[in-house]
Amino acid sequence: xxxxxxFSDIRDALGALAQTGQxxxxxxxxxxxxxxxxxxxxxxxxxxxxxxxxxxxxxxxCVEAGVQMLRKSGTGTTGSRxxxxxxxxxxxxxxxxxxxxxxxxxxxxxxGYQANxxxxxxxxxxxxxxxxxxxxxxxxxxxxxxxxxEIIRFRHNDAEDLAKRISRLKGRPGCRIIVTEGIYSxxxxxxxxxxxxxxxxxTGAYLIVDEAHSMGVLGNRGRGLCEAAGVEADVDFVAGTxxxxxxAVGGFAVSDLEGFDLLRVASRPYMFTASLPPSIIASVSAAxxxxxxxxxxxxxxxxxxxxxxxxxxxxxxxLGPSPNPVVAIKMPDREMAVEFWKQLLKEGVYLNLAxxxxxxxxxxxxxxxxNAVHSDEHIDRAIAAITRVGQRLGMIxxxxxxxxxxxxxxxxx
Amino acid sequence: MAHKADEIAAQIIGALxxxxxxxAPLSGNTKIARDLGLDSVAIMDFIMELEERFDxxxxxxxxxxxxxxxxxxxxxxxxxxxxx
Numbered sequence: 001x002x003x004x005x006x007f008s009d010i011r012d013a014l015g016a017l018a019q020t021g022q023x024x025x026x027x028x029x030x031x032x033x034x035x036x037x038x039x040x041x042x043x044x045x046x047x048x049x050x051x052x053x054x055x056x057x058x059x060x061x062c063v064e065a066g067v068q069m070l071r072k073s074g075t076g077t078t079g080s081r082x083x084x085x086x087x088x089x090x091x092x093x094x095x096x097x098x099x100x101x102x103x104x105x106x107x108x109x110x111x112g113y114q115a116n117x118x119x120x121x122x123x124x125x126x127x128x129x130x131x132x133x134x135x136x137x138x139x140x141x142x143x144x145x146x147x148x149x150e151i152i153r154f155r156h157n158d159a160e161d162l163a164k165r166i167s168r169l170k171g172r173p174g175c176r177i178i179v180t181e182g183i184y185s186x187x188x189x190x191x192x193x194x195x196x197x198x199x200x201x202x203t204g205a206y207l208i209v210d211e212a213h214s215m216g217v218l219g220n221r222g223r224g225l226c227e228a229a230g231v232e233a234d235v236d237f238v239a240g241t242x243x244x245x246x247x248a249v250g251g252f253a254v255s256d257l258e259g260f261d262l263l264r265v266a267s268r269p270y271m272f273t274a275s276l277p278p279s280i281i282a283s284v285s286a287a288x289x290x291x292x293x294x295x296x297x298x299x300x301x302x303x304x305x306x307x308x309x310x311x312x313x314x315x316x317x318x319l320g321p322s323p324n325p326v327v328a329i330k331m332p333d334r335e336m337a338v339e340f341w342k343q344l345l346k347e348g349v350y351l352n353l354a355x356x357x358x359x360x361x362x363x364x365x366x367x368x369x370x371n372a373v374h375s376d377e378h379i380d381r382a383i384a385a386i387t388r389v390g391q392r393l394g395m396i397x398x399x400x401x402x403x404x405x406x407x408x409x410x411x412x413x
Numbered sequence: 414m415a416h417k418a419d420e421i422a423a424q425i426i427g428a429l430x431x432x433x434x435x436x437a438p439l440s441g442n443t444k445i446a447r448d449l450g451l452d453s454v455a456i457m458d459f460i461m462e463l464e465e466r467f468d469x470x471x472x473x474x475x476x477x478x479x480x481x482x483x484x485x486x487x488x489x490x491x492x493x494x495x496x497x
Contacts, residue, residue: 134461144473151473153457168470168496357452 022342024353034058035373040345048308048368048382049351051185053325054216054290054297055373056247062286066248069282076277081108082264085275093285097252100292101223101238105261106254108281110273112212112241113139115251117146118269119239120179120208124149127174131162133191135184135360137210146268149177156184156360159195166203176205182214182225186359186367188326190214193225197234208237215291216245217325222291222298242280246287250276300372301325304379308370311383316396328354329366329386332395337364340389347385421467421493422486428462429482441483463489469496 017023031039035055079085097106109115120143124130128149135156144151155161180191200207211224219227226232242250309323320328331337341353352367390396426439433449460471469492479485
């Protein structure tokens with residue numbers, strides 16, 4: 001049909017993937033046994049690609065809170081936040097989020113994608129300038145398309161390049177709004193937030209930080225990179241998600257700025273969609289309470305990230321630059337990435353296949369994420385399976401594993 | 414320094430030659446995405462290189478309607494005039 005002609009490149013790429021036997025885009029989990037294990041095609045697999053950083057999806061308190069609220073308030077709100085879709089639980093969760101971050105106000109959105117879409121598109125008006133990191137998540141790019149502002153891309157994690165681009169705006173009216181992420185989802189690297197905050201102060205810009213992959217993971221209190229880098233006072237807006245560390249679905253934004261709540265009637269992705277079901281709100285609230293009251297959860301996922309990253313580095317794999325709980329294994333090309341991913345699934349380990357243009361610099365990646373529920377045994381078993389496939393495909397030397405315990409230089413934590 | 418659109422086009426073609434397939438046709442009418450097989454990220458990275466080369470900002474919202482090398486050079490010419 002001619003209406004689908006525009007997708008001919010995608011059709012070809014999907015055809016090529018289908019020929020390899022297993023299409024990674026249509027993998028189906030027949031059962032999820034725990035945050036660490038699932039079943040694919042009758043095979044038990046270790047889950048190392050779920051962004052379920054604190055492993056709270058099966059936490060008994062979170063599950064119970066959700067179940068109770070499901071029985072009490074029903075399956076859905078069937079309405080928008082500005083109509084019939086704000087229950088006491090939604091308002092209470094916003095208060096809890098604001099308190100967690102020590103900010104004046106919070107807004108809850110129906111997904112993390114919509115949090116970025118709704119926050120950024122509403123904040124950036126016609127004369128304003130959005131300065132976004134080149135490796136920004138698709139939700140940030142889509143937010144830019146929905147906004148009326150001018151969109152400038154700065155080099156990934158390069159505060160100097162950001163400053164240079166802002167200086168090229170000299171004399172132009174409008175607000176400068178910098179958008180960055182805590183941990184980047186593809187390579188697992190963190191933003192140089194202290195340097196970016198300094199640029200923000202020097203140029204009078206506003207700063208938005210998306211902590212989707214760093215909330216609950218970084219910072220002693222789990223507030224993310226802003227806390228870990230000590231720049232919370234410089235960050236005007238924090239955006240985040242309920243679908244990673246909080247184990248459910250939904251998104252949020254928090255801010256100390258007076259006027260923030262005006263976005264409730266200006267942000268279309270907030271207004272024109274149904275609000276989250278009350279059961280989700282209840283489980284998220286329970287999960288946020290866990291993060292607030294148990295700093296060991298964050299420590300555990302960071303330690304697990306370090307163990308996994310170091311284990312793979314020792315085997316000779318080329319990885320992303322920092323040992324965070326997101327660990328990217330670089331593949332020589334797309335074909336090898338698909339083959340590696342398939343063989344690894346047969347070995348009983350699931351991680352994410354990430355191909356261009358979803359990746360930076362046209363990289364083909366296997367993207368892994370560890371969680372706080374992974375045991376040392378899970379991690380070592382995953383490293384062993386990845387090593388077997390890497391050796392079989394000739395990506396790493398067979399002897400590399402012999403240098404057991406050898407010290408190799410690793411990036412600082 | 415004033416650049417005319419055709420001079421700018423020549424510079425774009427020079428820069429594209431480094432990243433496009435050797436067999437790709439490069440002229441003002443070349444469609445950057447379709448004819449050169451570049452994905453959206455590769456095109457945005459290329460735009461960033463042009464920003465350095467011409468010392469300007471090329472906002473992403475302004476390249477949404479750019480299809481050919483000629484379109485791009487006209488856009489850059491206008492942006493350079495604004496920045497001057």
